[in-house]
Amino acid sequence: MRRFSGFAVAREAMRAHKGWGQQWDNPEPKSSYDVIIIGAGGHGLATAYYLAKEHGITNVAVLEKGWLGGGNTGRNTTIIRSNYLFDESAGLYNHAVNLWEGLSQDLNYNVMFSQRGVMMMAHNVHDVQVFKRHVHANRLNGVDNEWLTPEQAKAYCPPLDISKSARYPVMGAALQRKGGTARHDAVAWGYARAAAARGVHIIQNCEVTGIKRGQGGEVTGVETSRGFIGAKKVGVVAAGNTSHVMQMADVQMPLESFPLQALVSEPVKPCFPCVVMSNTVHAYISQSDKGELVIGAGTDQYTSYSQTGGLHVIQHTLDAICEIFPIFSRMKMLRSWGGIVDVTPDRSPIIAQTPVPGLYVNCGWGTGGFKATPGSGHVFAHTIAKAAPHKINEGYTMERFTTGRLIDEAAAAAVSH
Amino acid sequence: MLLIHCPYCAEERPETEFAHAGEAHIERSTEMNALTDEGFSKFFFYRDNTKGTTFERWRHIHGCGRYFNAARDTVSDKFLTTYKAGEPKPDLSKLVDDQTNAGAKS
Ligand SMILES: Cc1cc2nc3c(=O)[nH]c(=O)nc-3n(C[C@H](O)[C@H](O)[C@H](O)COP(=O)(O)OP(=O)(O)OC[C@H]3O[C@@H](n4cnc5c(N)ncnc54)[C@H](O)[C@@H]3O)c2cc1C
Ligand SMILES: [Zn+2]
Numbered sequence: 001m002r003r004f005s006g007f008a009v010a011r012e013a014m015r016a017h018k019g020w021g022q023q024w025d026n027p028e029p030k031s032s033y034d035v036i037i038i039g040a041g042g043h044g045l046a047t048a049y050y051l052a053k054e055h056g057i058t059n060v061a062v063l064e065k066g067w068l069g070g071g072n073t074g075r076n077t078t079i080i081r082s083n084y085l086f087d088e089s090a091g092l093y094n095h096a097v098n099l100w101e102g103l104s105q106d107l108n109y110n111v112m113f114s115q116r117g118v119m120m121m122a123h124n125v126h127d128v129q130v131f132k133r134h135v136h137a138n139r140l141n142g143v144d145n146e147w148l149t150p151e152q153a154k155a156y157c158p159p160l161d162i163s164k165s166a167r168y169p170v171m172g173a174a175l176q177r178k179g180g181t182a183r184h185d186a187v188a189w190g191y192a193r194a195a196a197a198r199g200v201h202i203i204q205n206c207e208v209t210g211i212k213r214g215q216g217g218e219v220t221g222v223e224t225s226r227g228f229i230g231a232k233k234v235g236v237v238a239a240g241n242t243s244h245v246m247q248m249a250d251v252q253m254p255l256e257s258f259p260l261q262a263l264v265s266e267p268v269k270p271c272f273p274c275v276v277m278s279n280t281v282h283a284y285i286s287q288s289d290k291g292e293l294v295i296g297a298g299t300d301q302y303t304s305y306s307q308t309g310g311l312h313v314i315q316h317t318l319d320a321i322c323e324i325f326p327i328f329s330r331m332k333m334l335r336s337w338g339g340i341v342d343v344t345p346d347r348s349p350i351i352a353q354t355p356v357p358g359l360y361v362n363c364g365w366g367t368g369g370f371k372a373t374p375g376s377g378h379v380f381a382h383t384i385a386k387a388a389p390h391k392i393n394e395g396y397t398m399e400r401f402t403t404g405r406l407i408d409e410a411a412a413a414a415v416s417h
Numbered sequence: 418m419l420l421i422h423c424p425y426c427a428e429e430r431p432e433t434e435f436a437h438a439g440e441a442h443i444e445r446s447t448e449m450n451a452l453t454d455e456g457f458s459k460f461f462f463y464r465d466n467t468k469g470t471t472f473e474r475w476r477h478i479h480g481c482g483r484y485f486n487a488a489r490d491t492v493s494d495k496f497l498t499t500y501k502a503g504e505p506k507p508d509l510s511k512l513v514d515d516q517t518n519a520g521a522k523s
Contacts, residue, residue, distance in 0.1 A: 243466035254462040256439075257491075301437040302419070305468045306494050310418040312433055345462045402458040 001197035003108055023189065024196035029203050032230030033061045035384060036222055037237055038208045038245055040064030041073040042184075042370065043362055044237035045191035045202070046377020047384070049107075052198035054378070055385035060200045061231075062192075063224060065207035069188030072239050073370065075339035077262050077284055077296040079275050080371040081118040081179035083138050083145040085412035088395045089348065090141035095392050096375030097178055103374055109190030111182045112289065117274040118179030119148070119157060121324075122172045127280055131174040134412075138176075148173045157274050159325050167323045168281050181275060181286055181294075187373055211249040211359070219249070219358035235360040235384050240305065240340025242363040249356050253363070254401045255342045258299040259309035260367050263336035265328075267291030281320040293328065295321060299341065299367060309338045341366045345401065347410035351380050351393040360384050361398075422499045423477045424485050430477070438474035440464050441486040442506055467491060470509060475499070488512060 002008070002021060012019055035051060037044045040062045051057040064070075080100060082093035104110050122128045131147070138145035150162040153173040162170045192202050203226070210223030211234065221230035238245045240257045272287040284296035297317040300309040314336055322329040344350060344364035349372070351362045362380045365372065379390040389396075400406055419432040443460065446452055452460070465471070471491050476484045488497040488507060497512040 241468070243464075244468040252459075252463050253466065254458075254464070256464050256466050257468075301432075302473065302489075302494075303466060303471060304491050304494055306492060308494075310432060312418050401462040402454050404454075 001108075001193060004110075023193045024202060027201045027203065029061060029063075029201065029206065029224070029226055029229050032221065033201070034059040034231070035233045035235065036060070036229060036231040037062045037235045038222070039071065039237040039239065039241075040068040040188070040192070040202060040204065041071045041237065041239060042069070042187045042191065042373040043073075043239075043365070043376045043380070044235070045069075045188055045195055046373055047235060047237060047362065047380045048200045048202075048377075049191045049195040049198070050378045050381035051385060052195055052200055054381060057385055058199035060195075061229065062195070062200060062202050063206045063208055063222070063229070064202070064204045065225075067204050068192055068202060069185055072339040072341060072365075073188050073373075074184055075262065075337055076184055076370045077286070077294050078181040078184050078370055079118060079179070079277070079284060079286065079296070079368075080113070080182060081176050081275075082143055082371070083118075083120075083134060083174065083176045083179070084409055085134055085137050086407050086409065087141060088407045089409055090138065090143050091392045092349075092375055092379070092396070093372055094141075094143055095378070096372045099374035099378060100182065103182075103187075103190070107190040107194045109186060109193060111186045111190050113180065113182040114289075115178055115180040116286075117156065117175055117177045119153060119274055119276050120174045121153070121170055121276065121278045121280075122174070123168045123170065123278065123280045125171075128171050131172070135174055143176075144178045145174055145176045148175050157272070157276055159272060159327050160276070161324060161326055168278070168320070170324075179275065181288075183289075184370065187370075191377070208245060208248070211245075213249065213356065217356060219356060231358075233358045233360065233384055235362065235380065237362045237380070239363065239365065239369075240342050242342050242361065244305075246354070246361065249354075249359055251354055251356060251359070253361075254345055254350075254398065255364055256303050257305060257340050257342050258302070259304050259306065259338045260299045260341045261297040261309040261314055261336060261338045263295050263297070263314055263333050264288070264292040265295070265331045266334050268293075268331070271327075276324075278320065278324060281324070283317055283320040283324060285321055285325070292334065293331065295333075299343075305340055307338050307340055343367070345410070346406040346408045348407035349376070349396055350398050351376065351383060351396040352389065352398055353383065353387065354398065419494060419496075421475060421487070421496065423480060423483075424499050424501045425481045425483050426477065430480060434477060434479040436476045436478045438476050438484060441472040441474045470497060470512075472506060474502075
């Protein structure tokens with residue numbers, strides 16, 4: 001791997017940028033690996049990177065049916081925050097935020113992590129009570145989150161309409177200053193490049209079609225569109241397709257897959273300084289460094305693998321955006337798209353061993369897993385390497401749906417992203 | 418937006434008139450107390466989440482208000498059929514045949 005540095009930029013400037021070269025290899029699959037990761041999204045690539053970096057396991061392949069980062073990693077609105085209610089969530093999401101803070105240096109790749117603050121707006125008495133409760137719970141867990149009056153919210157985000165006559169009055173907001181955004185593609189590319197530099201094989205256009213098992217039921221490898229590949233351990237990190245992949249090993253999952261859409265506007269000059277989320281009226285908005293407003297909609301109501309959703313869902317979100325930010329009412333939207341998100345009953349992920357020996361799963365991130373990418377990969381790599389969970393993901397098992405020890409962020413009225 | 422045929426109203430209406438109500442044909446035990454933790458968990462939390470033809474419940478919430486079932490392909494989002502609650506699962510092989518025939522004709 002050729003390191004990026006100020007010197008490298010200067011050198012390349014002298015020779016018309018012809019020396020950057022390919023950032024990672026495109027190898028043919030070997031006949032077997034110590035570990036196979038199914039799915040080259042951010043979580044799968046991060047898992048491979050930390051397997052190599054933290055555990056010295058480099059005989060690893062990441063298999064991707066399409067192109068790297070083409071799943072939800074490349075389709076999300078990139079909101080990063082950690083102000084969830086429960087202790088387990090604080091542990092996991094704050095672990096991720098801590099890793100985000102040093103990630104560009106660690107990967108030697110600019111993931112454009114920008115801690116511009118995430119502001120969650122309260123529009124009614126219930127919101128106010130719930131968010132204040134979150135602020136208190138977060139502070140007990142050492143998670144940064146503070147309560148703002150409507151005037152303070154307006155000062156932090158000037159385009160906001162806080163007038164009393166607004167259709168969705170702003171009664172206050174919870175602000176996490178450490179939250180923000182990162183560049184989604186750069187996260188996938190940065191992890192891919194750094195993992196490949198440590199010997200990990202990243203194999204695109206390689207769909208897993210079966211999971212092979214031995215005499216004792218243990219995993220022995222995977223069938224793929226490019227033939228059989230053996231493996232001692234297999235980690236499934238397939239987001240919306242997890243149920244489908246786990247079915248190949250006869251494991252049913254407590255998951256449902258739904259379309260989730262996002263859209264961007266035409267690019268404009270910098271006008272929107274932070275991330276604003278409004279769960280009650282369902283609007284999520286920030287401005288990318290390219291100048292586009294990045295807007296997240298809600299999930300469609302039915303399960304689907306189509307990677308498209310209904311137009312009325314997007315319209316609903318735009319209605320809300322225009323009410324809260326009247327200055328955007330005449331902006332044109334450029335593109336919209338959908339991803340398929342895997343949702344658990346309690347809206348918390350599963351990062352765990354499975355009933356099948358050698359088979360591991362990292363899924364259920366639903367509408368909000370981008371923010372957790374580094375933390376998720378880090379603890380999942382530990383789980384695979386040690387065949388035991390990291391302290392941080394001990395509670396994120398599948399068995400919690402039998403024992404009843406849920407991590408119920410759904411009931412905690414947490415927001416989607 | 419999906420167009421959904423309500424078997425009670427016998428009309429195709431826009432999706433916004435309907436509420437999705439999860440996987441169909443999940444039977445609630447008549448003896449819930451006798452269920453093991455595993456049994457309850459399967460019933461309550463685990464879902465097939467099929468990639469392909471799924472059986473699901475819908476409710477015509479802004480119409481007749483009734484629940485009914487549907488068979489839908491979750492990859493194309495096309496409905497194969499809808500049928501009244503309580504009716505048995507339709508024969509899949511026949512449904513898929515009907516669809517391909519219809520496709521061939523049109
Ligand atoms: C519109 C939208 C907005 C979102 N907004 C946010 C947000 O603001 N903040 C946030 O934190 N999260 C957000 N999310 C959620 C976030 O995108 C996901 O939780 C996260 O990116 C999941 O990462 P992943 O690596 O697990 O999955 P993915 O990036 O989806 O990677 C899974 C990969 O597995 C591959 N795969 C599947 N089946 C197979 C197979 N059989 N063989 C080989 N490969 C296979 C897929 O092609 C895919 O590339 C959003 C999601 C969407 C769709
Ligand atoms: Zn009806």
